[in-house]
Amino acid sequence: MNATVMNEPIDFAMIKQSVPIEWLLDHYGLTSHLRRSRDGFRGVCPIHGGHNPTQFCVSVVRNCWVCFGDCNTGGSVLDFVSRMEKVNLREAAQLIQQWFGVEAAIGVTSRSERVGQSSRAAVEVPKAEPNSPLGFVLRDLDATHPYLELRGLLPEAIAAFRVGYCAKGLMAGRIAIPVHNTAGQLVAYAGRWPGNPPEDKPKYLFPRGLRKSLELFNYHRALVPEPHTALVVVEGFFDCMKVWQAGFQRVVAIMGSSLSDTQEQLIVDAVGPGGKVKLMFDEDGAGRAGREKAAIRLARHIQVEVIELEVEGTQPDYLPAPEIIALLADADGRVAT
Ligand SMILES: [Zn+2]
Numbered sequence: 001m002n003a004t005v006m007n008e009p010i011d012f013a014m015i016k017q018s019v020p021i022e023w024l025l026d027h028y029g030l031t032s033h034l035r036r037s038r039d040g041f042r043g044v045c046p047i048h049g050g051h052n053p054t055q056f057c058v059s060v061v062r063n064c065w066v067c068f069g070d071c072n073t074g075g076s077v078l079d080f081v082s083r084m085e086k087v088n089l090r091e092a093a094q095l096i097q098q099w100f101g102v103e104a105a106i107g108v109t110s111r112s113e114r115v116g117q118s119s120r121a122a123v124e125v126p127k128a129e130p131n132s133p134l135g136f137v138l139r140d141l142d143a144t145h146p147y148l149e150l151r152g153l154l155p156e157a158i159a160a161f162r163v164g165y166c167a168k169g170l171m172a173g174r175i176a177i178p179v180h181n182t183a184g185q186l187v188a189y190a191g192r193w194p195g196n197p198p199e200d201k202p203k204y205l206f207p208r209g210l211r212k213s214l215e216l217f218n219y220h221r222a223l224v225p226e227p228h229t230a231l232v233v234v235e236g237f238f239d240c241m242k243v244w245q246a247g248f249q250r251v252v253a254i255m256g257s258s259l260s261d262t263q264e265q266l267i268v269d270a271v272g273p274g275g276k277v278k279l280m281f282d283e284d285g286a287g288r289a290g291r292e293k294a295a296i297r298l299a300r301h302i303q304v305e306v307i308e309l310e311v312e313g314t315q316p317d318y319l320p321a322p323e324i325i326a327l328l329a330d331a332d333g334r335v336a337t
Contacts, residue, residue, distance in 0.1 A: 010093045014135035016076045018170065018207075019096055021063050024077055027099055028084065034058070047071050047083045101169035102136045131187040131211055138169050138176055138189060147175055147194035151238055151317065157245040161218075165194065174205060177237050179255075182266060184220035190237060190255075213260035216267070217253035218244070223270055230276040230305070231267060232328060233259075233294070235287060238317040243280070246324040257281060257290030259297060268301045276303040278328060280316050283309035 025031045025041065034043035037057065045056035048070040055069035066074025081092035141164025148158055166176040174191030181187045191205035218240050222231065232251040234240050240253035254263055267277060277298055281287040295304045307327050316324065
């Protein structure tokens with residue numbers, strides 16, 4: 001380890017929270033040597049060895065481990081790596097960062113050292129709390145993955161939204177899509193399965209505890225250009241990116257089909273009194289229902305234009321750019337960017 005790496009502040013709490021202990025069991029090839037237990041695994045201790053198959057216990061729920069044998073100790077993922085590798089906690093954290101591609105985000109790391117003892121409290125966030133900044137960024141996302149091209153994303157959109165295929169780490173095997181809060185801080189990655197997922201996998205994976213209803217995808221970027229032009233509201237990430245690359249930078253996605261109270265307020269704030277939104281939802285049952293409710297709610301405060309898509313089952317991201325432009329262009333033909 002070189003000097004630069006040694007001096008970097010490390011967010012220990014972030015690592016304890018965001019790296020599941022199963023990843024480490026996998027990393028060490030231990031999963032097959034342990035038996036499943038009520039809330040995790042049990043088996044011979046990989047640290048001190050021995051033969052007793054009940055001494056080493058892992059709780060997946062609490063993301064910790066304990067050895068009742070010679071080690072007579074336990075702890076977090078950091079303690080586990082520290083024991084396995086016979087290194088200190090800082091070195092253990094650096095190893096975890098290397099193995100799983102998580103790294104401290106600039107500017108969010110100053111709380112690093114003091115959180116060592118408070119991480120347990122940090123896991124249980126009350127429901128009303130805002131989404132906390134993530135504290136790390138995924139490295140080595142593959143921006144050239146064929147799925148992105150298949151979905152029609154241009155290199156400039158891929159670069160602007162910083163999406164890419166994640167080979168290892170939090171969203172392994174998925175297209176990782178960074179989600180920011182209204183202040184522009186990274187609060188989550190959404191993971192899109194590249195293609196049709198197998199039956200046991202969801203199309204989208206979101207981190208546990210993320211409150212999507214508090215955020216609008218692309219909101220922080222959408223606020224910047226020409227605040228007097230209409231704000232386009234779509235359902236999904238890809239809809240949003242496709243509308244953006246068609247030239248409409250003022251576009252946000254509600255990450256679903258129903259508008260939350262917070263999202264309603266954010267939109268009203270963004271367009272201001274007399275401002276306008278254009279709702280372009282999916283042309284299907286859920287999309288139409290969500291669109292109608294959103295239109296009624298928003299129309300109490302601002303002007304609303306509903307954009308219907310011609311073909312049943314179409315969603316904005318299926319449309320070629322010229323068609324998006326035609327649908328979103330103002331009545332006088334001027335493109336609203
Ligand atoms: Zn042990």
